[in-house]
Amino acid sequence: MELQSWTYLFVGLSFALYIGIAIWSRVQTTRGFYVAGGDVSPLANGMATAADWMSAASFISMAGIISFSGRDGAYYLMGWTGGYVLLALLLAPYLRKFGQYTVPDFVGQRYYSKQARLVAVVCAIFVSFTYVAGQMRGVGVVFSRFLDVDIGNGVLIGMGIVFLYAVMGGMKGITYTQVAQYCVLIFAFLVPAIFISITMTGEILPQVGFGSTVLDASGADTGVYLLDKLDGLHQELGFAAYTAGKKSTIDVFFITAALMVGTAGLPHVIIRFFTVPRVRDARLSAGYALFFIALLYTTAPAVAAFARTNLIETVQNQPYPDMPEWFRNWENTGLLAWRDKNSDGRIQYAPGEAFGKIPGQTSLKLIRQGHLGNLGEPIFANPSGEGSNELYVDRDIMVLANPEIARLPNWVIALVAAGALAAALSTAAGLLLVISASISHDLLKNILMPKISEKQELLYARISAGVAVCIAGYFGINPPGFVAQVVAFAFGLAAASFFPAIVLGIFSKRMNRQGAVTGMVVGIVFTAAYIIYFKFINPDANNSAHWLFGISPEGIGTVGMLLNFGVSILIARFTDPPPAEVQKLVETIRVPRSV
């Protein structure tokens, strides 16, 4: 069967499954809409959390980023998994015991303050929108490459599906579709990885193949370890060794910490733990979630190394006309491009940029011209970049193109497309629910219109979910140029605002409104100012010489978090302790059984 037929088949089947689940899981109550009725089993919740967490970025981009950054890519791996240890040990069980629907609920009640709730609502909405735009974009990219639909229509189809199950089924619909989506995405990620591991190293497990010796074309062992071979290839081409670190130790340290703490503070992950029946289930499902996430996260670095080796071996110094079909296909999407700088008709891959920015562009975007070059290659209006490198590879294509580069059967390639869609849609749905709950529950019900009935609140929840889908779709079709920049923002803000407020709220009875609110404000203002300065106001100064202690904007959330902790504790010491009933609340959330 043709690749496209396989893709239609897999994507069609998976979408039919999601719609089926949506119809089966309609809800009529706010409790059903916000926390799926609170009776999800820990295993199902673990899978749903894993799908919720693993976004288009984890599925499509992460292995690509690691592939291009070598050992430094580890801060994503450790940051995005290590956060679950914090979540399981410090947050999830206690917030489950607290037993409300949203993160701003906790902040608002624990700190007996509408202002605190409002700050939390704004952060939750901001963080979620930042994220969801990227997911919709991922959906569009997959559609345009594999189904010949343009990016805009791809986004519309994705919106339609999410709309259906998020608006009808709320958290219940989302939870069970996420369970299905986890199965689809992990299968789609592991199958090609296992195939490639077997062809390259003869090992079934990619995690083992990663550290094994490579086979030659006939399947005989060459006796050279994969990572040594890759280091060798890198040095031949003038790159730093794959297993060597390039960033400074302090920067990697702070970025990892910001990602970990940010992960633990992300509202769409936290609310998943409100859906299980008991405190012990919340702990257990954090364990399952990390196990399911680790399946992908330990495979991704292996995929990164396989893909990098394969890519270099396939293209380096090869005549352009000999390039396989996938090369042409990706050229058509503008995510892969070649310019014959030395006019020898061969592809040279080296450090440096193949193309430069057109004056006025804030980030590199290739602008294709109508005619083709001598060898049939697309021609771009961009100037040539510095150095001898002739190949532009968008890192996002590494996972998607990897099965093609490794010449795997068509059905495996189609599977990857379905998996990438599952990853993007599951995360988008989780985020949309946070936005919808923040608006209908926190903003309308608890701040603006406290008198509305449950039925009205549910209606508002559905409407805000619907509106949020449309806004997310709009950003997916017309991506603001700053999406990549604001991701640092999302994690930095989650780290600098929620995490300290929640941890202190659980573990310190003495922590009061004044301390928490000032702490959050200081943390947010500091982090936001640092990021805005280096990313928007003065991007030219964005290098280690100008950074505070050599910490990049990606890692500054850690400093913001420490400031938040420090300021909160200091202020709380010199102001009145919280009222007696709040102190009692803190005592009850530490004990699993209700009295």
Add this chain to the structure above:
Amino acid sequence: MTGLLSVWFFVSFGCGILWVEPLNAIRIGGFQLGFWFAQQGSIYVFVVLIFIYVWQMNKLDRKYDVDE
């Protein structure tokens, strides 16, 4: 719990970041040890940590008779 968090800090920030270079001198199969901790080992340890925590907390809850 402090013990578990120390292990968490030790494997990720310690083995994966601070001491990655000295650990890289040790090789296990095709891996340099520091690189392995950074990209594989720390994640395995995280998973184990959470399950140990779940087990210990359940035991504590029963001991003090506060389980549900």
